[in-house]
Structure formats: C-alpha cells, structure tokens
Amino acid sequence: MTYSVKFLPHNVSVEVDDNESLIRAAMEAGIHINASCGGSGVCGKCRVLIEEGNVEGGISEHLSSEDREKGYRMACLSEVISDIVVRIPIESEMDTSRLNIHAASRHTAKVMYSNIDELRHDGLFIPPVEKIYLELDSATTENNQADVARIINHLRLKHGEHRLIMGLEVIRKVSDIIREGDFKITVTIVRPVREDGQNEIVNIEPFDTRNRNFAIAVDVGTTTVYGQVLDLQTGKVLSEHGEFNSQISYGEDVISRIIFAEKDDGLEILHQKVVETINKIIEKIIKKAKIGKREVTTITLAGNSTMTQLLLKINPSYIRRDPYVPASIMYPPFHASQIGIDLANHTIALIYPGVSSYVGGDIIAGVMASGIYRASELTLYMDIGTNAEIVIGHKDWMVCTAASAGPAFEGGGVKFGMRATNGAIEDFSINPVTYEPMILTVGNKKAKGICGSGMITLAAKLLETGVINSRGKFNQTLDTPRIRKTDDIWEYVIVYKENTQIDRDITITEPDLDNLIRAKGAMYSAVLTLLKEIGLKVNDIEKIILAGGFGSYVDLESAITIGLLPEIETEKVTYLGNGSLLGCKINCLTNALRRDVAKVVNMMTNFELASTPSYMDHYMGALFLPHTELNYFPRVKERLERLRK
C-alpha cells in the first residue's frame, strides 16, 4: 500500500509506503525540514501542519495542546497512514524565495532480485551438490558385487551418471549404510565444473533424504562476514546473519592483515579468527533455520583474494608485493572441515575463483549475481568499500580493476565516521539560507556519527549550497555559527552535542572532506582509466550496477554530484546488495553457474592501476567536486549553477 504525500508551500508530492515516517518522506522528496536529532523526536524542530489526511503518532512534549488541535505534528514521529497534505512552516522570507529551487529528490537504486523460478524454468536448477535416491538390488549369491560397485553401476545404468569416484571416507561407511537402509539409499554427488570432470560421491545416507538438502552461502568480507542458509529443494533463503570479521583487531584493511600474517603465527591466527567468525554465523543460522549440521551438503564462500587466502591458510604475502601475485585464482572443492569449518565431514566447500590479487572471488561472485556477463548493454559494476572493485563490459568482454579507496566510505578516516548502525547520520539536507541542517539517522536514534552514505549526501549538499567549494574547502564568509574553526581546522557542525548520544558536537571537517574526495577520486579515476584502456568514453556507459555494504541507501544524485558515480540517469542504476553473498547463493543453487564462472574468469581482463600510467593523471583530475572536467557532469554543472545563482 502506498500513499501520496504533498508538501506545501513547495507543492511537491511523493509516493511513500504505508507507515513511512513523514520526515523520511520529506527527505525523499527533497524537502528540507530543520531536524537535528536524526528523527528520534528529541530536538523538537520538525514541527509540520497536517492539512489533509491523517498520520499516526507525531505527538510529543514539544507540541502544545493548542498546536496539536490545530493539526501540528512532529514530522519525525509521524507515520503516513493515508494520502496527506503537509505544510512546512517557513522560517524566513528568504526561505520562501527559494522554495522552487529545492534540492533534487532522493533517488536510491532499484534493487535487483535473483529469480530462482527462472533458474528452475531454464533447467539450470541443478545444484553443484545434488542428492540422488537409489533403490538398489539386494545382494544375492548371483549378484554379490562389491557394495561400491553396486552403487556406481546403478548410477551408471539407471541414472546415466558417469565418471563417478568415491573417496575413502565414504567407502568406509558404505557397507553399513547400504544395509541400514535395506538397499535404499541417498547419495550426495558433487558435480564437476568441467563437463569432462569427475562426479564425486561425497556422502551416502540410508533411505530417501532428498528433501533435506541445505547449503550455506558466505560472503567473507574484510569488515563483515555474512551467511545464509538455503534450502536446495526450494531455492529459498531460510535464515541469514552477519558478524564483524574478528580479524579486525589485527588490522582494518587487507594490507595491515597481510603484514600481520607475515609475523610468527600471524597466518594461523588470522585463519583461525575468520573461521571462528564463520562458525559463529553458521551456529546461528543453522539454529534459526531449524536444520541439522549434517544436512548441510555444501558451503560456498567468496572473499577478496586476501580474505580467501587467509581463510584457506595460504601465505598472502605476495599479494601486497610487486608484481602482486595471488597463490591461485581457482580452488578445488574440498571438505569444509579441512579448514576448520564446523560442519559435517561430508560437507563440501566451494571457493569462488578470482582474477588477480585485487580482483577476488567476491567481485566475481558479484559479477555472476549481477548478470553483467550476460548483458548486452555496456555495464559498469562497482563494489564500493575500502577496496573498490570495478568491472566494465558485457557478454562479449569484461575488464576489471580494483582501487584502494581507503576507508572513508565505511566511516574510516573521518572524524565522526562510523558504520551504518543505529545513530549513524545516513541522510542530510541543508537550508540554503540559514544553513541549518536536517538529518536522518539509522534507526531514528540520536546521532552518534556519520556513515558512508551520509558522508556522500553531506558533501553533495554542502557543495550545492556553496558551504564548501569544489576543492572541499569551507566558505569562511557565510553567516552561520555552524561553520567554525576548531584547533586550526575548519568544520561544519551537523549536530550540537545536546542532541547527540556522545556529548560532543558532531562535525564534518576539511580533512574528512579531503579523505572523501580522495576516495571518490580513486574510484572515478579507476573507471576513467579502464574506459581509456579499452578506447571508450564515460558516456558510453549504459547501465550501472552497485554492490557492496553501503550501496543500498546511498542517494544516487548525491553520489553523482560529488563525482563518485559517472553521470547517468538514475533509473539506469540498480543496486544488487551484497553481490558476493548473492553470487554465493546462486552458486549453491546451480552448477551451470559454476561453469559460467570459469568462463567469466577466463574472459575477464585485469588491469593493475599501479602499472597503468594514465591512472595518476585521471586521479589528479578527479580530486575535485565533482571533477575538473565539468563536461563529464553536465547535469551537476547545470544544477550547481542554478542553485548558486
């Protein structure tokens, strides 16, 4: 159910979902309402008048009973439950004059969903680890072939299965299981990637257990590890959970982890830490899904090359040393218990292959999930994080690279930076006259800091209103106490301490903006460099797919305004979510994809930015908001001119 919300005097409407908070509706519509508490209802500044329709809630001690009767409500506490018309109180004449040049509406990317039914319909829903039920002939004097031969011959003759092998661990239990099930058994088979590869029988159970076949997908992120339980019968996600990668205490980024791994026992420690994290997640999602560990037949894991090598206990030292060589890009299937994962001995682990030291399995998983390798339009795939991975191409070719963006997008290197957890400022608007802010926080809690998507919107809005210039420096002449110099550093006060959870003013500083500019510059110049290497231009890009932790809430126009994303119609941007996790999920569900993966890895051309001379030039040019070359951003150029006229 959606409702229409009309804002007056701006005369701007927006469609919102049932129970959406009114302040978020305003932010969505690009309507500024002063609000300092992040939507927690304590600052009392977001008073609005409901002129038509009804909202739920919206009452607080900041409203007199008289105001309440007139129809005033606190926007942050009001939930939309019908079509409404809302009037925003105007603070000054100047505000009125600028009513018609309100900021761009908020545009988040469409979320891309994977369609299991489509896989099933295309006959591709054959998991890499499959269960087959067999009703064998009983052993008799006339037919007393060995138990293993009985199974393999039956699979060959009755199921058309060939090139079958069975390891010692399975052979050890065959005779007992076959008789426990009275010659009715279910075998678990791991399919090969190559058509001419071997099918390995990795488990055998008595009777028919086909309806108990589960998989786990795990995205092994540098910062966060996510896991899902999948039902391989239905393709459904049964449970999901994320935890911080407990390697974090040994280094924030991959380089510091590699350095730690080079110390005595460092590799062993990091290996154990990530395995502990994975085991913790497995424990939770298994319990939530109400399944047994022994029913998990497969686990697919994806991570960047360093995370992959640490997970597998492979010395990652050469990843960070010129010429940046990973140990391997493909790994054979193995038993999950071999690396300490707390699953049954028969559970098979599949590791996503990568391309190079800095384009790992996580990005390949995302590429597979996004379908770029099947696309006909020229597509830009960006996984934004501390290490940003970029792929450009379509079904015929793909190029990829990785840029070290630094931690600014994940809240690092920013004075009040934080991850997108409760109290993080995730959205922002600024009154172009008073320079008073409007903020929204994750969970509508009092502010604690600023998350990545918040930083992007902050920078964009400060730029649009002229609070900062294209180099990220504050306009020191503006008449507001919020722009100030503390300890020799210029900053803008977003929330005064009384409205924070931290008893300090939350500000954004010039060094913060500098870090952000360098991060977005690294990404954008990586895109330009790739395009130049393949002889294309930025406006050849027909489609953008965003992946990564912070991509879901980022305002696309803001991201374009600061020059993080190339300028493109926002409808052409889709958001994949955790591409790595999604890729793992699809991998668990269809073996056809694993074959495609091998093709994709082979067709992907990797560029090392460090050894591509044009990169540094592109990088220097990208250290502006949005860019030194404004022709790359005609829409932003036009808006900036209009807003500042």
Add this chain to the structure above:
Amino acid sequence: MTYSVKFLPHNVSVEVDDNESLIRAAMEAGIHINASCGGSGVCGKCRVLIEEGNVEGGISEHLSSEDREKGYRMACLSEVISDIVVRIPIESEMDTSRLNIHAASRHTAKVMYSNIDELRHDGLFIPPVEKIYLELDSATTENNQADVARIINHLRLKHGEHRLIMGLEVIRKVSDIIREGDFKITVTIVRPVREDGQNEIVNIEPFDTRNRNFAIAVDVGTTTVYGQVLDLQTGKVLSEHGEFNSQISYGEDVISRIIFAEKDDGLEILHQKVVETINKIIEKIIKKAKIGKREVTTITLAGNSTMTQLLLKINPSYIRRDPYVPASIMYPPFHASQIGIDLANHTIALIYPGVSSYVGGDIIAGVMASGIYRASELTLYMDIGTNAEIVIGHKDWMVCTAASAGPAFEGGGVKFGMRATNGAIEDFSINPVTYEPMILTVGNKKAKGICGSGMITLAAKLLETGVINSRGKFNQTLDTPRIRKTDDIWEYVIVYKENTQIDRDITITEPDLDNLIRAKGAMYSAVLTLLKEIGLKVNDIEKIILAGGFGSYVDLESAITIGLLPEIETEKVTYLGNGSLLGCKINCLTNALRRDVAKVVNMMTNFELASTPSYMDHYMGALFLPHTELNYFPRVKERLERLRK
C-alpha cells in the same frame, strides 16, 4: 661355479653350486642317506666316503682318525669344492637290491624374475607418481598470473600435461616454494588410471629433485607383512624387510579377524595393529635404504580383501556373511597419512584392487606380476597359503576362485607344524627297506618341527614307500619302531628327541596327514571345479605359476605325488615368490600396469566355490593321495607301482 657330484653305488650324478652341502646334494639327487639331525652334524649317521675329489669340512668326533684317513666324511658337514665321487655305505643286502629304484630327483620351480629394463625399453617405465622439473618464467608486472596458474599453464604448454588438479594442501605452499626455488621447481604428479582421468599435482619442491623419487611396495599378508623400498629412477630394490602381522594375536586367519573386528573397537584395534606393523617395516627399510621419508612419493599396498578392509578401517563383516560382499574392489588413490601410515603428507597410497571377498588385491597383484594376463598358454596360477587363491586363464580370459585350505601348508593343524624358520624340517627322504629317515632342516639346525614344504615331501615319501596308504593311514604291519601308536593315534617318528631342539620325539600323525589331505584336496578340487565350469580338462593346463610364502622350496614331484598340483612336466612350473609384493613393486614402477589392472579386474570371472555345486564332489574325490581318479596322475601311478613292486 658348479661341480658334478657322483653318488656310488647308485651311479647317479648331480650338478651343484660351489660350497653346496653334500647332504643337500644327495637329497637333490634323490639319494637317501640316513640323517636325523637335520644337517646339524650331531647325529653322526651321514658317514660317506669321498672316493675322488675334495670336500671342505666334514670332520666331527663321530669319525675315528682311521676313518678320516680313509676318506670318510660327515655328508652334512661337507661342502662341495670340486667335482667329486662319493660312496654311500650300504647298510643291508636289501638296500642294494633297490638301488636302482631310488626316489625321483628333487625339482623346485624355476624362479621368475621381473625385468625392469624390459619395461624401460617398452616405454612403460612411467611411474604412477612421477616427478617433473619445471623452469618457470619469473613473475613480472606484465606476467603476474597466480602461482598455481603459472605452474599449470607451464605444464600444459611446455610438457603437454592436461587435466591437472592441485589440492588445497599443495596450493598452501606453492607461493613460498616457487620463490625458494627462484621459479625452478619439481612437481610430483599422480597419474590417473583412466586416460581421461585427472593428473593430480600432489607435491611441489624447490629446484630439481627428480633423482630423489622413491616408492615403497608392501604385501599385507594375513600372517606376514613384507615391504620394499624402490628407487623410481633405476627401478632397483634398495631394501626389504618382513615382519609378522601384529594382528596375529587377535586371530590366526581372516575369519577370526573379522569376528574380532565385529566387537567394540575391534576394527580400530586391527586397523592400528596392521598400520603399526607397516610403520615398523617402513622405519627399517627407509633406514636401510638411506633415504628420507619425504622422498617417498608413493606406496603400493596389496592384501586379501579382509586385510585390505582392515588396513583401510572398513568394516569387513559382510565379507564372511552370505552372499560374501566386499565393500569395494577398487579404491581411489589417497594420502598414506590418511590411514596412519607414517610417511609425509604428500605420499600417495595406491591400493591393489581385488575381484571379490575371497579373491583380493594380493592375488591380482600376483596375476599382474606373473604376466598370466598376457600369456598365450593356458596357465594355472596358485598362491598357496591358508587361503589359497587360484587363477586359470590367459590373455583372453581368466577365471579365479579362492579355497580355504586351512593352515596345514603354513604349519598349522599339524602336531609338530611350524613356519619355515630355523630348525623346520623342509626336506625328507626315507630308506625304503629300513624306513629310516633322512631329514634336512632350515638353517641346518637340530629339528624343531615340520614346515609346509616338509609336510608335502614327508607325505609323498611315506606314500611312495608304502608307509602310508592312499588315505593317509599307516601300514601297521611294517617292521620298524618308528611306526607306533601313541595315545591311540598312529604316527611315524621322524626324529628321536635326542636329536631335536625340543626334547620330544618329532612325529607325523594320522590327523596331521588328514589335515594335509584336506588342504591339498581343497586346492586341487578348486582347480578341477574351475576347469569344469569353463569346460576344460586338467591336462589342458600348459603352465603352472606358483606364488606364496612356501612355494620356493617345495619339491614339485612331491607336490604332484600327493595330488596338490596337477601332473605336469616340472619344467613347466615356475615360482614367482611373493607375487603380491612383486605386483606392488611393478605397480610402483609403471602406470601402464595400473591401466592393465583395471582391465584384468574386469575380465576376471570369479567363482564362489560354496555356490558351485560340483565343488563338493570334486573335493570328496580329492581326499586321496594323490586322487581317487589315478588317471589324472599317470606318472605318479606308474612310479608308485614301480616303487612298491
């Protein structure tokens, strides 16, 4: 150097090796000399006169100085060092009259050698586990492919190697090793059995280590385990050692071991015991060969189906239960350390495939070693032991079966039975007039008991001289104190206690003979049953190959006389030695053989005697010496008639 020894008054000559003992030369020639002490020089009965030529030694206190001067010597203490003429003192007139009907000369089987140079010449000397030396291109910015990809691509492009896989354990060390060797490395590859199988890289070492590639061959016998170290560069055996299988304390034969394995922890205990035995052997042969454990790339093991399953810790229970089903007949290659064998992690274990519960890997190894699967003549292969395995066939087809002979051939179920160790009576002759014995023992020590080959000769000679009849019963009318009844059991005294090590008379009893008859009957009737099933007759057999522990010294004519072997010219019998060990050795040396093994296993038709109705009839007929049907043994029939006339 060989010498001619002529015996008078028999006028029989024999060729013997330098330093052969004179008493063994006599036994070889079929000349009887009374001798009770086994050749240890204590009974003083074997006085002979050297008429021409010289011997070394031969002097004892049993000879007066006068006798010595005349040229008398003790035969058992004399070594032949020139051509000689020897006169045997005749004890009675009756002896003289029978001089010309002395027993048949001793015939042992020709030993079959495997020829490594022939393998090399045929291009077959490619071990299943091979080392390949690679000089890789160094990693550069232009060529910074992953380390594993670098190796695999190099093998593909420069060595024509395809379908390569590498397990996680190897991938873990690739990056360090490759740099330790400055991009010069040696990879160890396990070849597949099938042409279209995968080549697994199981180890990687810095620099060129091709000249350090060793294998171990192990015959896992129910009673004894033998191991050899092989140099895979030269094909030479560097060291060898045997130990009793320490499972013995849990049961003498496979059935009692299976019953023990069915108890709590029984399987685990038996598994550990045989692995301990193997590890003890490995320790010794590695040391003797002066090689390092890490230099052993492969170990091939063969055993009967029960030994194989106990070694691999697979419940053997169904092997002994109708319809006698083994867990598997083929096993994949695995890491030796997986079953507790004390070798490096990279050492690959290959297990000889079998055919059925009672025709196991040991017999297939023997078949491979014997070359029967390449023969054009119809060949009978017999591995004689507690469990006797029999194969009949040639290059186009083979049939096999196993007979439970009981332990008589290995010294079990016989009152004074023992294994063929020092003091075991291994050869025997009897004076046809006085019924006094001539015995030879292993190591020329005072007698302790009778070994398998000794039993066969004893039975044959007693039969030839009429001491026993064709049912193995003593002729109670003969005039000799050696035939007597003790505790209601008839027996023949072979050695009086004063000449033994055990202070008891060593005898052979009617129950002993009964056990022997049943054992040889089981084997012979198994041969007849197989022949009948394939529509052939016993005289169609063109060649016999004997394998097994006791086969090396057995007197072929005696074995034919008692009806253990079909009657055939003794030159057509060859002795393979430990066929199982030899098969393991060849398996370590040439992968071509492993492909043949798969073919052999498939072309071999197995008969279960228990479910072959004609077996019982054949068995009943074979419970005679040599057989109820004397036409099967025309030569024996003729000899018996001649000797007893």
